[in-house]
Amino acid sequence: MYYNRLKLPLLLIEADECSRIDFDKSYTQVRHIFISDSNPIFHRTKYINLGLRSITTPHAAIIDADVIVPSYQLKQANQLLNHTPMILPYDGRFIHMPHSLGDIFRNTASFKDIQTHYESNKTDYMFGYHSVGGAYLVNVDLYRQCGWENEYFTGWGPEDFERVQRMDILGFPVTRIRGVIYHLDHPRGINSGNSPYDLAFSTRKEYCKVCNMTANELRTYIHTWPWTYG
Numbered sequence: 001m002y003y004n005r006l007k008l009p010l011l012l013i014e015a016d017e018c019s020r021i022d023f024d025k026s027y028t029q030v031r032h033i034f035i036s037d038s039n040p041i042f043h044r045t046k047y048i049n050l051g052l053r054s055i056t057t058p059h060a061a062i063i064d065a066d067v068i069v070p071s072y073q074l075k076q077a078n079q080l081l082n083h084t085p086m087i088l089p090y091d092g093r094f095i096h097m098p099h100s101l102g103d104i105f106r107n108t109a110s111f112k113d114i115q116t117h118y119e120s121n122k123t124d125y126m127f128g129y130h131s132v133g134g135a136y137l138v139n140v141d142l143y144r145q146c147g148w149e150n151e152y153f154t155g156w157g158p159e160d161f162e163r164v165q166r167m168d169i170l171g172f173p174v175t176r177i178r179g180v181i182y183h184l185d186h187p188r189g190i191n192s193g194n195s196p197y198d199l200a201f202s203t204r205k206e207y208c209k210v211c212n213m214t215a216n217e218l219r220t221y222i223h224t225w226p227w228t229y230g
Helices: 044-054 071-078 099-108 111-120 140-145 159-169 197-211 215-222
Strands: 010-016 030-036 059-063 086-088 093-097 135-139 180-184
Touching (some): 030 044, 086 159, 093 099, 093 111, 099 111, 099 180, 111 180, 159 215
Parallel strands (some): 010 030
Antiparallel strands (some): 059 135
């Protein structure tokens, strides 16, 4: 189901052994890119950077496929992006929706049932009141100067926390928009947990490395990243 209340150009990136999306090409505002990739570990940071290199708009909203963001929060966030690399379009409350409600939303694209569930179950938060992932907006050029996505996070790990921490070290504390976002329930596999061990260890090592840098050290490190300066 396609739903684009803001009528904005959308980029949908799919990486797999074969395409599993029956894409309707009549949705002219959506550009679908398929990349053949047999690695069972999804290199999310690499594909986000591919998307950032592929677009022509000055701003971009990066939203996980399992996340719903109210359109008015996206509008508010976009208005603040001219002089900062990144904005989070919510205040830290990331609401997990039960599977049955996710199925309803996929068929109706209506916030009514989601909002009713949230009002009755305000404790169904993914990470308490302090989530930093799921959705964020960037000023593409300014974010590039901050390294874009750190591709040394080659699989699931603390890349969402690293991204915010890196902005803070570089002098760009991330602004938040008042409001919540919603997570649709889905099966969880190798790309949604701390496995394999070597990958989990390497991502946490990279996170600690960045967090322990000064601003000058981090700028020097970012200039070695081939995806932005190579």
